Amino acid sequence: MTWSYWRVPPFITSIFFILGVLTLYWVLYNWIVSVFHAHHIKVADDVINSWHGVLYMLVFVFSMQSLIIGQSDGWQFMNFQMIAMIFCAYFLNIHLPYYAFFPVVLIFMVFNQSLGYWESWGQAITMAVFFWTLNRSRHRYRNQKYAWVYYMGTGIGFGGLLWMWMKFKFSLPWSTYFQEWIYLTIFEALLYVYVTMLTNDSELKLRLAQFANHDALTKTQNYAAYSDEIDLLFADSHKNHLNLSMMMFDIDHFKHVNDTYGHLAGDRVLQQVAMITQTVIDENDDQVKFYRTGGEEFNVIFPGYDVESTASIVRQIFTAINHLDVKYEDQQIPISISVGVSGMVVADGGPADFYNRVDQNLYHSKRNGRMRITAN
Incomplete structure (x- = not known):
């Protein structure tokens, strides 16, 4: 519709869609945290962030996939799904034990009617390793000067491999393969910039709040x-x-x-x-x-x-x-x-x-x- 009526390329609308989904995530998270604080519910913000992130992204991924189950263009939302996984694994720093991947992957493959495709099994294993590698990359390189290089290198490498599974499964032409791989790389870069900006802004607000509410001499609250x-x-x-x-x-x-x-x-x-x-x-x-x-x-x-x-x-x-x-x-x-x-x-x-x-x-x-x- 956007291309037909407004002459806006799908790639541009995809960028705004992803940014909208992430913005909604932060709005909902801040609202939930404020409700918990207002009612003095003793749950750590990190715990809220983890559970909210997992549930929000699962709803997002399954909802998107429900629109194209069993269709020949069932690969179209692949980039969105990978961005959701990157957001959870790297930016939310959600850790899953290795055995937790199996039920999640199995449920998704049943839902997506993909159990009979060997390419889907290869994709599932690659996604699990990708998630684990993103966790490790954040843990080891997050505070280093060139953390973004490790982030982008991991995303580009695994992104190319994951799209290779899609190429085999849906017999995609090489032009589509490289186009989607490039799109994913651009989405990853935008995600890094967007979340880094939000994080820096949140950290600045936290430091200002601490400065306003704490006594500089004794370090107690004022x-x-x-x-x-x-x-x-x-x-x-x-x-x-x-x-x-x-x-x-x-x-x-x-x-x-x-x-x-x-x-x-x-x-x-x-x-x-x-x-x-x-x-x-x-x-x-x-x-x-x-x-x-x-x-x-x-x-x-x-x-x-x-x-x-x-x-x-x-x-x-x-x-x-x-x-x-x-x-x-x-x-x-x-x-x-x-x-x-x-x-x-x-x-x-x-x-x-x-x-x-x-x-x-x-x-x-x-x-x-x-x-x-x-x-x-």
Whole structure:
């Protein structure tokens, strides 16, 4: 239709079709990830990417092939199928054990009515080796300067062999064979450029997000990250009647540390306090969240915890820091902290009410001798 009515060559429409299929993939993947994150479903993004990639490309390949089953031009979508496989094997880095190829290939050959063709068996074995080679190529050369050379070399070599099977099976003329092989090479190059651009853009956005949400000195999450997270956790806890508690602490007499030992010494103190706190959290529950929310002020959020349940972790952090002497140059700097802890209550109208009550407990500790915990 495109050639008849718009005078657009099929090769051009094929390029836009492939780019459209890949764009739809990324749109669906980002939507699924955002849904999982919004509902706090604990599934790694890499796992979502793998399952979504496999299912999406299987639907794509089988849907395309269903249009030409048993026809004399059943080779026409071969390039699309190979691009889908390259995308899964190289760019999504999906690993399949060798025994998983057999049921997939067998199902596809039954679906495609190809069991009786020896050329189809040769094609199936070649595709399996191609997939494995792409995995290996990514693993060994992905971060090298000339990774694209290994990628294109693998694709061109296996592409020529796979089209040779099609030539035998469908008695294609040499002109068609070389034309489709060249088309595949061009599609592979475009795929590499397109996905690399998307990946670089995603990595840049990730670095910018990390920079915006992390404290450069202590490497902990900052107040901006705290604000976003507490809004989500408060709403979720309120809606689903879940426990939510918070610990707030700051370093006693921190101004005196800066004035006495210097600001670089103060930075070292903040780094040591953050490192110890994060270590304690990691050893107990990686769902507990830690933030530097002010100069010497830190917050720890406990999703699913009531105040009593936080006691063990709070006490471990308190004890570890209060027994800490930070070494800076040839000096030992003694450190202590004051702590406030509270849990969300029904009367809290929003995160600010919750925060203020924890803050009041912290200041109760500071007004009553410091180096103590106030919890209610």
